[in-house]
Every structure is written in C-alpha cells, then in structure tokens.
Amino acid sequence: MPKVTVVDPLGEVQHEFEVESGTKLLKALIDHEVDIVHTCGGNAECSTCRVTIHKGVPTKKTQAQQDLFDKLVKSGQPQFDHPAAFLSCQVVVEEDMTVGVREPFNSILHDSVGKDTEDRITPDPEWLDHEVPDWWGTE
Numbered sequence: 001m002p003k004v005t006v007v008d009p010l011g012e013v014q015h016e017f018e019v020e021s022g023t024k025l026l027k028a029l030i031d032h033e034v035d036i037v038h039t040c041g042g043n044a045e046c047s048t049c050r051v052t053i054h055k056g057v058p059t060k061k062t063q064a065q066q067d068l069f070d071k072l073v074k075s076g077q078p079q080f081d082h083p084a085a086f087l088s089c090q091v092v093v094e095e096d097m098t099v100g101v102r103e104p105f106n107s108i109l110h111d112s113v114g115k116d117t118e119d120r121i122t123p124d125p126e127w128l129d130h131e132v133p134d135w136w137g138t139e
C-alpha cells in the first residue's frame, strides 16, 4: 500500500500513514485527521485543499484542476503555475507521496473546515498528462 507522508513548512514529518492504492488524497488526509481546509467539498472550485507534493508527484492531473489553476494564475496568483501544486481533491494516491498542506484551518479565515467530500474524484475526471521537471524530482 502506498505511504502518505505529511510534512510541515520546515519539512518536519507531521503524519505518516498507508492508504489503499486509488484513494483520493483529500479523503485520505481527512480520514487521518490532517488539518486541511476543503471548502467546496472536493469539487475543484475553491483551492483551499491545495498541497505541495514534494515527492511522488503524479504524472496526471484533472482538467478541472487545470481550469481552476489557469483562472487563479490569470487573477494574479502565480503560485498555482508550479509543477508540484495540486488540489488534493483531484489527486489519486497510487505511490508513496510526501505532501505539504497549504491551508490549515484558521478560525479567522474560515467558518468551518468545509463540506464533506466523496470517496471518488468529482467532477468526473478528465485526465491530462502532467510533466514534472527534473529539477523538482518525482521520488
């Protein structure tokens, strides 16, 4: 079973757990009590569930994620044009992965952690190839 490692901004390990291959990353994080906001319930509409994937970057991404990231980059948020930026609600865990959560819950910014999310990727995914440059690495 693939292992998910969650690190803080300094690279310190906060959580480590195994999941069934094919598990939606956001669902795995929630089920293992990782502090992550998911306002839209996993529908690629809000970006609060975004993660940086340090190792095990997927070689595919959803069209829904790409559409949201394109919109965010156009609105002046270039951090979404990064090969390791993903929406955890749009990622399927198929191999070991190290991730950093970008938006933990903060009661000043958030009313709640967000709506419940389904086990499956929503909306129905249309998969695009995702290129990971050598300088970032995929191990």
Ligand code: FES
Pocket (backbone or CB within 6 Å): 037, 038, 039, 040, 041, 042, 043, 044, 045, 046, 047, 048, 049, 050, 087, 088, 089, 090
């Ligand atoms: S984009 Fe809203 S929860 Fe993932």
